[in-house]
Amino acid sequence: MANDRGSGDEIGDGGAAELLARHRRVLPSWQLLYYERPIELVRGEGTRVWDGAGREYLDFFGGIVTTISGHLMRRMVDALTEQIHRGINHTSTLYLIRPQVELAERLTSLAPIDGATKAFFVSSGTEAIETALLLATSWRRSNEIVALRNSYHGRSFGAVGITGNKSWAATSFTPLKVSHAIEPYCYRCPLKLSYPQCGIACAEDLRNVIETTTTGRPAAMIAEPIQGVGGFVTPPQEYFQIVKGILDEFGIPFVADEVQTGFGRTGEAFWGIESYGVRPDAIVCAKGLGNGLAIGAVVGREEMVESIEANSISTFGGNPLATTGALANLDFIRDRDLQQNAYKVGSFLMRGLKDLEERFEIVGEVRGKGLMVGIEIVADGASKRPDPAAAARVMEGARERGLLVGKGGLYGNVLRLSPPLIVTEDDAARAVETLDAAIAGAAGS
Ligand SMILES: Cc1ncc(COP(=O)(O)O)c(C=O)c1O
Numbered sequence: 001m002a003n004d005r006g007s008g009d010e011i012g013d014g015g016a017a018e019l020l021a022r023h024r025r026v027l028p029s030w031q032l033l034y035y036e037r038p039i040e041l042v043r044g045e046g047t048r049v050w051d052g053a054g055r056e057y058l059d060f061f062g063g064i065v066t067t068i069s070g071h072l073m074r075r076m077v078d079a080l081t082e083q084i085h086r087g088i089n090h091t092s093t094l095y096l097i098r099p100q101v102e103l104a105e106r107l108t109s110l111a112p113i114d115g116a117t118k119a120f121f122v123s124s125g126t127e128a129i130e131t132a133l134l135l136a137t138s139w140r141r142s143n144e145i146v147a148l149r150n151s152y153h154g155r156s157f158g159a160v161g162i163t164g165n166k167s168w169a170a171t172s173f174t175p176l177k178v179s180h181a182i183e184p185y186c187y188r189c190p191l192k193l194s195y196p197q198c199g200i201a202c203a204e205d206l207r208n209v210i211e212t213t214t215t216g217r218p219a220a221m222i223a224e225p226i227q228g229v230g231g232f233v234t235p236p237q238e239y240f241q242i243v244k245g246i247l248d249e250f251g252i253p254f255v256a257d258e259v260q261t262g263f264g265r266t267g268e269a270f271w272g273i274e275s276y277g278v279r280p281d282a283i284v285c286a287k288g289l290g291n292g293l294a295i296g297a298v299v300g301r302e303e304m305v306e307s308i309e310a311n312s313i314s315t316f317g318g319n320p321l322a323t324t325g326a327l328a329n330l331d332f333i334r335d336r337d338l339q340q341n342a343y344k345v346g347s348f349l350m351r352g353l354k355d356l357e358e359r360f361e362i363v364g365e366v367r368g369k370g371l372m373v374g375i376e377i378v379a380d381g382a383s384k385r386p387d388p389a390a391a392a393r394v395m396e397g398a399r400e401r402g403l404l405v406g407k408g409g410l411y412g413n414v415l416r417l418s419p420p421l422i423v424t425e426d427d428a429a430r431a432v433e434t435l436d437a438a439i440a441g442a443a444g445s
Pocket residue numbers: 064124125126127129152153154155224228229257258259260286287
């Protein structure tokens with residue numbers, strides 16, 4: 001991996017400083033960039049990427065939990081090349097699109113939803129969330145949504161409205177009436193309780209949220225099986241079963257936001273929610289579905305999907321190129337059994353990082369499932385005070401040593417590891433070793 005071409009200063013920056021200046025002139029400042037000296041990634045292969053100066057990095061963030069099958073995945077490149085050469089990248093949904101029908105068949109058969117299901121395609125996670133909100137509110141004739149605190153669901157008015165994290169809530173304008181239930185965040189339990197003596201009180205509180213803040217008939221509850229942007233907050237095993245039981249008492253549909261957790265990422269199951277033994281009424285997905293192509297989807301119970309009465313299209317949603325690429329990606333995930341690899345390498349990675357949790361005072365908690373692992377950085381284990389500055393130092397230190405990781409959490413103090421699911425134990429060992437050095441460096445300064 002390594003930075004075998006020396007430090008940034010010795011080999012130049014590949015034009016990154018000049019590109020950054022141009023970026024700052026014409027793009028918004030709220031479109032965040034990582035690193036004190038942001039980098040441009042110009043090439044990728046498997047789990048490796050290279051910047052403009054030729055430095056190689058082990059990619060442990062996958063473009064925000066998206067490049068699930070790795071860079072330059074041949075099967076997808078070939079399928080896309082063939083489709084492009086057919087000269088049909090776009091026709092609109094006014095015509096039959098064979099790969100779209102095939103992808104809908106695939107997703108509806110994979111979704112752990114009871115009864116007949118249908119799918120609708122869009123171009124991003126946000127649009128998929130908007131679609132789920134439109135469908136649920138139309139179906140139930142209600143504008144009430146229950147979501148979780150510390151959640152992230154996207155950047156449009158509806159998605160920001162249900163998002164429970166002020167760093168990502170650019171506006172309070174929303175078409176919905178939203179109730180935010182307590183998040184299942186054991187390390188920072190909002191109820192100041194300890195698992196398992198708590199009796200999963202955060203889940204039980206949902207009944208009170210429904211009874212006191214809604215008409216009792218909200219359109220749906222929506223939740224991420226593991227909160228992604230929120231810092232890979234991983235609910236206790238009982239959480240979603242209790243939540244689903246309460247929703248069933250009231251007859252409220254449940255929508256799983258699988259934008260980060262889908263397609264085997266969590267190792268235990270194909271969909272994140274399945275490892276909690278719960279069957280939702282709809283699933284929202286994007287990111288890993290296209291391994292980097294712009295595609296999102298909602299798969300839901302037929303009655304829900306068919307509940308809108310007006311026409312509705314997405315010009316780009318489910319276009320021939322995106323759906324061809326997504327099908328090749330799903331084939332690759334299945335044929336290479338990447339879910340099993342996520343479980344195996346994820347367990348190995350978790351063991352290595354748990355060792356860092358024991359050794360370093362600033363590593364408050366290591367958590368997650370499969371290849372979705374968060375490292376919460378704190379001032380010290382006793383106070384658990386979030387330390388975003390130390391987390392930023394670890395990120396910089398990892399980058400200098402040739403490892404890219406992400407960051408998240410309400411306080412910006414959680415490092416996020418979500419490599420492509422093709423990652424090997426050698427890669428994971430290298431990542432742990434690099435983080436060990438970067439954390440030691442950050443803790444000492
Ligand atoms: C759980 C979740 N839902 C929805 C979204 C929105 O997806 P997009 O950025 O593709 O619009 C994201 C993006 O990070 C997400 O993590």
